[in-house]
Amino acid sequence: MHTDTGACVRAVRAKDARFDGWFYTAVLTTGIYCRPSCPVVAPKPQNMVFHPSAAACQQAGFRACKRCRPDASPGSPEWNQRADLVARAMRLIGDGVVDREGVPGLAARLGYSTRQIERQLLAELGAGPLALARAQRARTARLLIETTALPMAEIAFAAGFSSIRTFNDTVREVYALAPSELRARAPHPGRAAPGALTLRLPFRLPLNPDNLFGHLAATAVPGVEEWRDGAYRRTLRLPHGHGIVSLTPKPDHIACRLILGDLRDLTVAISRCRRLLDLDADPVAVDEQLGADPVLAPLVAKAPGRRVPRTVDEAEFAVRAVLGQQVSTAAARTHAARLVTAHGEPVHDPEGGLTHLFPAPEALAALDPESLAMPRTRRTTFTTLVSQLADGSIHLGVDSDWAETRARLLDLPGFGPWTVDVIAMRALGDPDAFLPTDLGIRRAAGELGLPSTPAALTARAAAWRPWRAYAVQYLWATDSHPINFLPV
Template identity: 75%
Template sequence: MHQDTERCIRAVQSRDSRFDGWFFTAVLSTGIYCRPSCPVPPPKVVNMRFMPTSAAAQQAGFRACKRCRPDASPGSPEWNQRADLTARAMRLIADGVVDRSGVSGLASRLGYSVRQVERHLREELGTGPLALARAQRAQTARLLLEGTGLPMADVAFAAGFSSVRSFNDTVREVFALAPTELRRRGAGSELAAPGVLTVRLPFREPLCPDNLFGHLVETAVPGVEEWRDGAFRCSLRLGTGHAIASLRPMPQHVVCELVLSDLRHLSTAIARCRRLLDLDADPVAVDDALRADPVLQPLVDAAPGRRVPRTTDPEGFAVRAVLGQQVSTAAARTHAARLVVAHGTPIDDPHGGLTHLFPEPSSLASLDPARLAFPTSRRHAVLRLVEALADGSVDLGAGGDWQEARARLAALPGIGPWTVEMIAMRALGDPDAFVPSDLGVRAAAQRLGLPSTPGALTRRGAPWRPWRAYAVQYLWAVGDHPVNQMPS
């Protein structure tokens, strides 16, 4: 996007918020960088330079605009719709891999050398993984400074800085303000409740919350997920710690309240919540593509901005998907809840009814198949999947290869195309995942006059690519089902 100069210029001159996060405008005459929708008068074209990331702008010596706060724009949808090395690296950096394991850990997860990863990111993004991680730390620091009353030292370490000095230097360099000045300019509010951090998660409009929250609540596993007081709440496993997230949709943002066992996991928790709600999607591009089909057009026009509900725990979701094969949603929740009670990690939830983290694959390795109340073939499928997840032969993480994961899942006994594609849709985050054999999809297709057999529907839906996962959300909306209704 940032290399299409004419398109970028038009977006800046029209202050088009749809492109916020797609690219950043560095202004040579002022030394600042902005989002396309910055409210100040657009600079002269001769003074514009376009950057793919805020990190690249910072690396080139530009400071963040104090008016439009470009670092707080939604993330680029490219990193969630692409499956190449750069996109996989960006997803891992957002998940905190560089802060936890360094650049060598990032390269290891990607299966490349450090030199290859550095060269590839610099060639495409103009900066390397350390600068990208540093930009993320700076944004986290700003959120904490402007939205909480945490002491400065706590802010520094919660944002991932190794020292208060590096925190101070980075904030001054990126924002041209001292940390204390940033706090004075922000809301400066105290924690919403003892131990609770509150942040706003921005998104590109429109957003249809009905199917997004309706689906999450309808498939919620008791003890791990719940709907309470107008918010979807879930427990998150974060390395050596955990968090409880409460997510409440608002007209222009999602309110995210977090209780963290370790503040250093804050940026990872935010990234996973954004991914869960698909908040970095570009709904205008998706909906425009799907509107081209006259059958889908009325569905899109009726409720534009549908997102794909995803997950904060890819491995746990894969286990849940296998448990849910050929049974009702209620039965799948019951099976998953039994695993949680028997093998999950207990947690305390002072503000709700969450009791556990969903069990890790390693903790399910000793699972007694006789305790699984379904056919032998499905018991075997669950055990083989758990083994493959535990030994790493199936990688569903943020940096995993989508097609390789599909192939390895399909090779496991008892895992069919529906399960593979549901995992691809919600765990891997592939925007083109498609489930033509799903009963809800087939019923919708028949009602709309589309082919209802999987092969014929796949051929008919070819023009929906690469957004078939979103087409599924619109097809599911044809039926009167709780997944399409946000709880009251």
């Protein structure tokens, strides 16, 4: 979008928050860059240039606005609605791969050369993988500076910097303030308790929390997830350890409280929580298209801004999808809870009732199949899946190629269209995944006068592309199932 100067100027003049994260405005006369909704008086058009990323602004020599804090805007919805190389690379960078494995590690995961990755990212985002990762480190550093009392040296390494000097230089360059000055300007510096971080996760309005949190709470696996005091809480398996997160819906943000075993996992934890709640979606674009259908229009008008509840662990979700085949939500939770108790890693939760991490594929691949209380055919489906996840034959992650992964899953015994599509929708993040064979969808279709057979419904749903996963949420919402209601 940043190449459409006229549209960008109109968005800046209107201070339209819908475009925050889509592009950034760099002001030639001040040397700062802002989000489109920055509250200051809009500069003259001839003094504005537009960039596709904060990293590109920083590379061009601009510093972040102290008023609108462009680094705190929602991420671009592009990276979670596409499956091409650039989108997969951006999801991996958000998951901290460059900090942990370097650019060669990023390229190896994607199956391209480092030169190809750098060329593609530069062409679309105006910055290469190192610059994008550097901008992300700067955001993490600012968050730790302003919300904790940690010493600056600990913050530097927790944010992923290789030295104190690099940390100091980057913060000064990006924010035009020394780290100590940033802390002094914070409204409540050092307010988080030891071992815990409290932060706000922004999103684009509107957001309907009912199906989002209702689904997560209704399907929560005891010991791994819980709904407590108005918050969805769960354990997290992270690169350097484990964590516990509490997520509470608020009118204009999600309140996030993190307890981490290793602060180096902060960036990854935030990225996974945002992905879980689909917080980088563009609900206006989704609802405009779905609302153009006369059948869906009343559903969209009644409760706009529905998101697709996703996952923090793709392999975990695939396992749970198999456990949920042809059984009730309660039965699926019971099966999963037994696995957690027997094979999950214990964790200590000082603020609630969480007890375990969900078992890793390696642990599940080692269990005795006869111990599984399920039909033999589903047992075979389960053991085949976990063994292939454990040995890498099937890879589920933010970098997955959606079409290739679908094909691999369909080759597994017991994997039909429903299982593959629900994994595509909630684990892979495909915004166009559709569930025409789902009983709830077929029931809703019948009540709304839509075709109820899978083939006919799929043909009718062509007009909803590329947002059919969101149409699924609106169709599910016609039922009185607990997944559609925010828990009391």
